[in-house]
Amino acid sequence: MTRQPQRQFDLLPFPSQAQRLKAVAPRRALRVATEEDGEEQARQLLELKIAAHVQGGQLALSMTDNRYTMISVKRKKGLFRLRLHHMFLEAGPDVVLALGRYVSLNDRTASQTLGRFIDINQRKIRRARPTKPQLVSLSTVGEHFDLQVLYDDLNRRYFEGRIEARITWGQRAPGGARMKRRNSIKMGSYSVEDRLIRIHPSLDRAFVPQMVVEWILFHEMLHQKHDIPLIGGRRRFHTPAFLNEEATFEHFELASRWEQQNLDLLLHY
Numbered sequence: 635m636t637r638q639p640q641r642q643f644d645l646l647p648f649p650s651q652a653q654r655l656k657a658v659a660p661r662r663a664l665r666v667a668t669e670e671d672g673e674e675q676a677r678q679l680l681e682l683k684i685a686a687h688v689q690g691g692q693l694a695l696s697m698t699d700n701r702y703t704m705i706s707v708k709r710k711k712g713l714f715r716l717r718l719h720h721m722f723l724e725a726g727p728d729v730v731l732a733l734g735r736y737v738s739l740n741d742r743t744a745s746q747t748l749g750r751f752i753d754i755n756q757r758k759i760r761r762a763r764p765t766k767p768q769l770v771s772l773s774t775v776g777e778h779f780d781l782q783v784l785y786d787d788l789n790r791r792y793f794e795g796r797i798e799a800r801i802t803w804g805q806r807a808p809g810g811a812r813m814k815r816r817n818s819i820k821m822g823s824y825s826v827e828d829r830l831i832r833i834h835p836s837l838d839r840a841f842v843p844q845m846v847v848e849w850i851l852f853h854e855m856l857h858q859k860h861d862i863p864l865i866g867g868r869r870r871f872h873t874p875a876f877l878n879e880e881a882t883f884e885h886f887e888l889a890s891r892w893e894q895q896n897l898d899l900l901l902h903y
């Protein structure tokens with residue numbers, strides 16, 4: 635959930651090692667976490683891990699969903715531009731090492747290791763389609779809001795009833811757990827594979843206006859409607875078309891202002 639997509643990394647195509655380390659470090663600023671955060675953090679982490687095995691140049695990693703090219707590397711003036719399929723986000727240490735050696739030395743053993751990894755994962759990707767919905771126990775009735783009621787109403791008002799998603803409150807803090815102050819919070823999420831919307835239980839509280847819960851829900855429902863294009867090897871969850879449509883929510887201004895003004899309360903959960 636976001637109103638301000640994080641763009642600062644786009645401005646630093648080849649960050650120095652120091653900048654990269656800083657970018658990975660937890661951020662102090664209080665904020666709403668976004669879908670882009672997870673992807674970008676995973677990419678940065680993988681880049682750092684591979685860079686540890688790269689000799690003779692800097693590494694610039696981007697992730698792709700290319701169906702035919704799983705790895706490509708361009709070597710030029712001390713810079714290795716490596717493009718990897720998303721499957722490599724799950725690579726273990728041996729594969730990470732092989733990537734480093736392949737990039738800097740074009741090592742034959744490394745290339746065989748990578749070939750095997752790609753074979754295994756391509757088979758997995760093929761087998762995984764069509765995906766079975768993950769078994770999740772859904773709870774839509776909260777203490778203050780019934781998500782199913784809000785969802786059905788939004789679906790009728792904004793989507794002609796065309797959204798087909800399951801919906802649930804996220805996991806609650808165990809009973810008796812003390813509230814803590816978080817640095818960031820993800821208000822909602824949408825899983826494409828499971829067609830599942832999760833809403834953070836921090837929103838199921840008396841001080842939260844219904845229009846705010848609706849807005850978060852509306853945002854996640856839009857994720858089913860809108861494509862998630864890959865731009866520069868990165869997924870763009872909040873395209874201009876997405877943001878334009880999000881702004882059509884009846885209480886968009888009010889709800890986003892309320893969220894900004896009450897972020898501190900929401901982060902206490």
Ligand SMILES: [Zn+2]
Pocket residue numbers: 635636669853857871872
């Ligand atoms: Zn989003």
